[in-house]
Amino acid sequence: DGGITQSPKYLFRKEGQNVTLSCEQNLNHDAMYWYRQDPGQGLRLIYYSQIVNDFQKGDIAEGYSVSREKKESFPLTVTSAQKNPTAFYLCASSTFESPLHFGNGTRLTVT
Amino acid sequence: DAKTTQPNSMESNEEEPVHLPCNHSTISGTDYIHWYRQLPSQGPEYVIHGLTSNVNNRMASLAIAEDRKSSTLILHRATLRDAAVYYCILSLMNRDDKIIFGKGTRLHILP
Numbered sequence: 672d673g674g675i676t677q678s679p680k681y682l683f684r685k686e687g688q689n690v691t692l693s694c695e696q697n698l699n700h701d702a703m704y705w706y707r708q709d710p711g712q713g714l715r716l717i718y719y720s721q722i723v724n725d726f727q728k729g730d731i732a733e734g735y736s737v738s739r740e741k742k743e744s745f746p747l748t749v750t751s752a753q754k755n756p757t758a759f760y761l762c763a764s765s766t767f768e769s770p771l772h773f774g775n776g777t778r779l780t781v782t
Numbered sequence: 783d784a785k786t787t788q789p790n791s792m793e794s795n796e797e798e799p800v801h802l803p804c805n806h807s808t809i810s811g812t813d814y815i816h817w818y819r820q821l822p823s824q825g826p827e828y829v830i831h832g833l834t835s836n837v838n839n840r841m842a843s844l845a846i847a848e849d850r851k852s853s854t855l856i857l858h859r860a861t862l863r864d865a866a867v868y869y870c871i872l873s874l875m876n877r878d879d880k881i882i883f884g885k886g887t888r889l890h891i892l893p
Contacts (some may be wrong), residue, residue, distance in 0.1 A: 704878060705879065714826070715868065715882035727881060742798065747854075761825050773825030 673698045677762050677774035684756075684781050692747045692777045694762035701766050703745035707731060708759040717760075720745055740759075749779065756781045784837070787871045791888040794860050800856040802887055804870030809850050813872040817844065817855045818865045820886070829855065829868070865891045 676697045684690045691739040694703065702721045706729075716729030720739040734753025739745055745764075750755045759778050763771045787805040794800040806815065809816040813834050830837055830844045832853070837844040843856040858865055869886040 695886075706883070712887040716880055716882060719880065730882070759823075763825070770828035770831060771818070771826070775825050775826070776823070778823075 675762060675764055675772055675774035676758075677769060677777050679777060680775070682777055684779070684780045686781055687751045688781075689751060690749050690756075690779065690781075692749065692760055692762075692775060692779070694745045694747065696743050696745075696764045696772070698764055698772060699742070699766070700769070700772070701742070702762035702764060703739070704763040704765075704771070705729075705735075705737065705745070705747045706761045706763065714761060717747065751782075785813075785872045785882060788868075788870055788884060788887045789892065790885065791889045793892060794857075795892050796862060797859055800825055800857040800860045800889065801863070802857075802889065803852065803868075806870070806872055807851045809872055814871055815844065815846060815850075815853050816871050817842070818838045818869045818883075819864075820869070820870070826869060826883075828844070837849050860889075860891050862891050865889055871884060 678693045692778050704719040705717040708714050715731050717735050718726050718737040719725035723742050726737050736748045757780050759776050761776045763773045765771045814831050816831040817829040819829050820826040830839055830842050832844045832846055845854045867886040867888050869883050873881050
């Protein structure tokens with residue numbers, strides 16, 4: 672079945688370490704997105720990419736980095752510069768005239 | 783900031799219809815209205831979308847005001863499984879934009 676896979680589901684890191692969250696899709700979608708969600712809050716856009724080798728900052732890009740070397744992959748790195756990295760991270764993809772398809776998220780805890 | 787306004791929470795009795803409102807007074811002519819819902823610890827799932835005309839699918843109906851400044855998601859017969867956070871968002875179908883989510887409406891279903 673086609674879909675979006677985020678791994679791992681739970682991730683624990685020590686403060687000061689960079690960590691990379693994986694997002695893979697086999698839907699042949701051009702656009703991919705990363706959102707952050709904090710408890711009781713909506714989704715906030717971190718980065719988005721509409722085509723391979725190109726991406727744009729969302730509303731809260733500081734402390735994060737992404738790459739889009741392949742159409743099916745859009746990994747997100749949470750750097751040590753991100754002041755409050757503990758959150759639920761959601762990846763999504765879409766294509767022209769299609770709704771967003773979301774993965775099931777990665778819950779990152781930094782202590 | 784999100785371009786839509788929704789009530790923070792709503793309650794409904796099981797097996798009764800639910801009308802979830804959304805205001806989008808700054809909607810442009812090329813904005814589609816999308817609805818998603820999110821269950822706890824999962825990614826949001828697509829519910830329905832429309833441009834100008836009312837829409838029906840197996841999950842719900844979408845009623846769009848004539849001036850397009852508001853819309854209503856209608857669940858015809860709520861079940862306990864419909865308890866979720868519902869998000870109303872605006873999006874250009876060509877995806878040449880940031881897709882911004884607000885905090886949504888938390889729907890509680892009473893047995």
